Amino acid sequence: MPSAKVALVRAKTYEAAELRAALERAFSFLGGLEKFVPRGSRVFVKVNLLPPPSPPERGIITHPTFTEAVLSLLKDLTPHIVVGDDVHEARSFEVGGYRPMCQRLGVELVNLRERGFAEVSLEGGALKKVYIANAVREADVVVNLPKLKTHALTTFTGAIKNLYGVIPTGQRTALHGEHPQPADFARVLVDIFSAVKPALTVMDGIVAMEGAGPANGTPRPLGLILAGPDAVAVDAVAQAVIGLDPLRVWTTYHAHQRGLGTGDLNKIEVLGESLESVRVKDFRLPPAAGELMGRVPAPLTRWATRHLQAQPVVVPRRCVGCGACVRACPTGAAQFRGKKAWIDRTTCIRCMCCHEACRYGAIDLHVDLLGRFFRAAERWVYRDRRH
Ligand code: SF4
Numbered sequence: 001m002p003s004a005k006v007a008l009v010r011a012k013t014y015e016a017a018e019l020r021a022a023l024e025r026a027f028s029f030l031g032g033l034e035k036f037v038p039r040g041s042r043v044f045v046k047v048n049l050l051p052p053p054s055p056p057e058r059g060i061i062t063h064p065t066f067t068e069a070v071l072s073l074l075k076d077l078t079p080h081i082v083v084g085d086d087v088h089e090a091r092s093f094e095v096g097g098y099r100p101m102c103q104r105l106g107v108e109l110v111n112l113r114e115r116g117f118a119e120v121s122l123e124g125g126a127l128k129k130v131y132i133a134n135a136v137r138e139a140d141v142v143v144n145l146p147k148l149k150t151h152a153l154t155t156f157t158g159a160i161k162n163l164y165g166v167i168p169t170g171q172r173t174a175l176h177g178e179h180p181q182p183a184d185f186a187r188v189l190v191d192i193f194s195a196v197k198p199a200l201t202v203m204d205g206i207v208a209m210e211g212a213g214p215a216n217g218t219p220r221p222l223g224l225i226l227a228g229p230d231a232v233a234v235d236a237v238a239q240a241v242i243g244l245d246p247l248r249v250w251t252t253y254h255a256h257q258r259g260l261g262t263g264d265l266n267k268i269e270v271l272g273e274s275l276e277s278v279r280v281k282d283f284r285l286p287p288a289a290g291e292l293m294g295r296v297p298a299p300l301t302r303w304a305t306r307h308l309q310a311q312p313v314v315v316p317r318r319c320v321g322c323g324a325c326v327r328a329c330p331t332g333a334a335q336f337r338g339k340k341a342w343i344d345r346t347t348c349i350r351c352m353c354c355h356e357a358c359r360y361g362a363i364d365l366h367v368d369l370l371g372r373f374f375r376a377a378e379r380w381v382y383r384d385r386r387h
């Protein structure tokens with residue numbers, strides 16, 4: 001008996017009329033938008049802008065036209081809408097196309113750090129407390145608009161991972177340092193997700209990202225929108241689309257185990273397109289074997305980290321010396337040598353923050369021969385066999 005519903009609809013492009021029609025179709029499968037967003041409620045819309053600034057065509061951020069289409073439907077229900085993310089530079093809103101879009105619609109756009117954060121207690125996970133953005137806490141309803149992408153540390157980033165952006169940047173960096181193993185870090189992500197509890201998730205899978213995401217992969221048109229009140233189920237269906245077994249992805253696994261949603265495809269009703277009709281058999285996943293990490297015995301953790309997790313390496317000819325990787329690094333391993341970045345392997349914990357922060361493709365991910373062998377074996381063992 002299915003316990004979650006996910007709408008799966010096609011939208012080939014970011015053309016406004018096509019998007020609006022596709023979203024209306026998705027929401028009608030779920031019983032209508034008003035079922036999740038009561039009229040007159042205060043809504044916070046969490047987009048994925050992933051600092052530093054990125055133009056929408058790179059496939060890194062939730063596309064502004066996608067957000068605009070969701071906002072135009074929300075505006076039929078309530079005037080109290082705030083859109084935002086936590087960004088280092090206000091320029092992210094211009095470069096990403098969000099400032100002009102929100103001005104056009106008359107919707108408030110906030111950088112979360114400008115409204116501050118407040119402590120929230122947590123139970124049952126890795127963290128006892130966390131700081132959540134006031135703009136999020138003050139809303140009656142949170143609508144989550146993630147981008148469908150790969151992630152070099154967590155394998156996949158979507159609904160659960162998008163909410164990592166509602167905590168302060170300093171705490172984000174520190175938590176990477178304190179929880180470097182992918183399985184452990186996923187528990188942190190699930191903790192933050194549990195504190196936010198979005199009422200509705202609408203995922204931008206029109207142009208996804210494959211390969212070395214979330215910022216240095218390759219845009220991959222999928223032409224899909226996924227929506228549902230259960231963010232864990234939305235992630236699970238998206239993962240199945242790109243060839244992952246959802247319960248082998250740590251974020252989905254932990255959220256499912258904690259009863260925060262369902263990651264079991266057998267318990268998810270997919271409405272609209274059938275999962276079989278949209279599966280992508282050649283979707284490129286990140287080069288590391290993150291799902292295996294956390295399944296190796298504790299005494300082998302260091303060995304496994306060296307061989308199963310990718311090692312970031314700076315490519316000097318592409319490095320422009322912007323310093324984004326140095327600022328993002330939680331351990332100080334990313335440093336400057338002259339005008340170029342350099343990574344100290346002895347203090348690098350392979351958290352991938354530098355790789356995520358670089359917008360110049362100047363940080364490659366290296367996996368040794370043994371790691372590549374485990375990667376291939378992992379893909380064979382853990383692939384979703386319903387293909
Ligand atoms: S590696 Fe990338 S992020 Fe780091 S300084 Fe060079 S260009 Fe900037």
Ligand code: SF4
Binds near residue numbers: 330332349350353354
């Ligand atoms: S160098 Fe990169 S991967 Fe290594 S600890 Fe710093 S940010 Fe993380």
